[in-house]
Amino acid sequence: MRSRERQPPFWFARRLLLVLSGQCPVHTLLAHARGAAYDRLAGLAPLAPLRPRGADRTTPAVLEARGTQPRDGVIEAFARIATGGRQRAMAFRLELSQDRRWQCTAIELDTP
Template sequence: MPTPPARPAATPASGRGRKGPPGRRDSRRPEPQRQRQQRAGAATARPSDSALRAAAARERERQPPFWFASRLVLVLSGQRPVHSLLRHTRSSAYDQLTGLATHAPLRPRGADRSSPAVLEAHGSRPRDGVIEAFARIVTGDRQRAMAFRLELCPDHRWRCAAVELDGRSAAGRQ
């Protein structure tokens, strides 16, 4: 039986015998000059206003006063159960929060059923490991005030130590 003729060795230019996927020939692929222009433009390009606003909102939400104010609003409006803040509060503050939440003081009422929202939340540090914070909350067409105290615990977590809504604690409401 005769042996088949030997094939000529494949060259890289012919594309046969290559290891790997075939070369891409796509008209949508950017030209090298265009890529250079894009890289040069990216260094001088300014982020859009919406991207800057989104970054500022993410930074604001990472701050302990805003984070706690948002969670407290969810509990006091009846959107979340009180026990969702159990590991984020000290026992005395949990009792205050339970007393406030039974009345759901931030629950939307009347014709305007919009959810309450935190307009701003800020805090001051009277000493290391303590933040005295306040928040302005909007419920419908009304603005409310909330004050709370955060303490840094030995496990390096901020925990709420006291809560007041509209200048009154839960003891004053009963």
């Protein structure tokens, strides 16, 4: 596995993409998302907002995912997603849980 794929922003962007493109069920993120973030994912997942539309059915991909740490235990991240012939944006917040695992606590998508 490449180094960038092990970084929390990229790892989470990939998992979020799988759910929001309809490739994986939302419950696969149950242990990785908290409260309002999980509720938001559960509402968005049936709509599959990152599934390619139209004739181009190429598999969606994370083009870039980066984050900044405004303080210890918090990452504010963004990702650029290729879906069909379009690029989309996703922003999310990660927080380090008491058991030292990163969990998603907020997610926002661009408006298509």
